[in-house]
Amino acid sequence: MAGGKQTSNPRTSVWLSGKSAAAPRRRDDQGNLDRERIVAATIRLLDAEGLEKFSMRRLATELGVTAMSVYWYVDNKDDLLEYALDEICSEMALPDLSDEDADWRDQLRGLAEAYRRTLAAHPWASRLLGRFLNL
Template sequence: MATAADRAKSLARTSVWLEGKAAPKRRAEQPAGLDRDKITAATVRLLDAEGLAKFSMRRLAAELGVTAMSVYWYVDTKDDLLELALDAVTGEVTLPAEGEDADWRDQLRALATEYRQLLVRHPWVSPLIGEYLNVGPHSMAFATTVQRIMRRTGLPPHGQTGALAAVFRFVYGFGAVEGRFAQRCAEAGISQDDFFRQVMGAIGEQPGLRETFQESVDLLEARGGDTVQEMRERDFRFALDLLIAGIEAKRNG
């Protein structure tokens, strides 16, 4: 059973990248054929397949065909491993090249879209983002690129952080909800479109919700799109365009 001291120590951890554990020393007794990259890749596969709630070091060891103690040769804690996995998938984001002739609007749209796709592809990422400092090499490369693009918007320095928050917290929320919905449908063995129709049909049958439901239907019809994905794409593009237009207005205001 965890003691108060154990809990305090867990809360006080900073990052696997800041505690001298990012590059563990090899020891002669370490299991052959195993390394941190393989362990991290297996972690990502398990998290994608089974979700964050079911993940454990014992389950990971079984996936790798080793004992749990073998995994601990390479990482000290489950938190360290989850942080490594988080940074690893952040490396999937394609970062735009540095070029002063590139339009910052196009680069911001591209990066926001990549970030959304990451959150949908790996639903377990969104709850971890608030847990860790995200200072691994891939996460820092992403942050540096975002800041570089934002500097080129023409906003004053004191406004750039707010603009970053507006864009990427919007994308975070949009992608997190989208990813969770897709995961729920996959677990239930039903398509997103069928689930959406079932939910809308069930709500529409409730007398107390009928008036509000009809207003929602009118909005959905005005939005357009025949599928859940098409509706999402329209909403995402429109909302992102609004944010970019706001940045342009602020820099000219």
């Protein structure tokens, strides 16, 4: 403890926590709620309203379920935000590493441009990139 400030352990990634990465099979009463739908709604809300206004209660309202229903699919808000970050990062086109004729500088430039497009499309993501281990 330096200067009276407690240091906390860094957060473990949802992907490295040792829990099963598979989404639970439980469904809501109407049979239309799953982790993919929850993550998609999370991204829509974050894009529309930003990170500051996002809440699990607001997400549940958007999905037409109770807030507790969402917790059958994600353990907590941080895990959900990490899933959302992972989902938008999966939109980035990666260089074809098998193309031996490709110039690495062009590949790196293309990756940087894809990264920038993703961050421009999802402004909330830049704040999360430093908070979550991006796999």
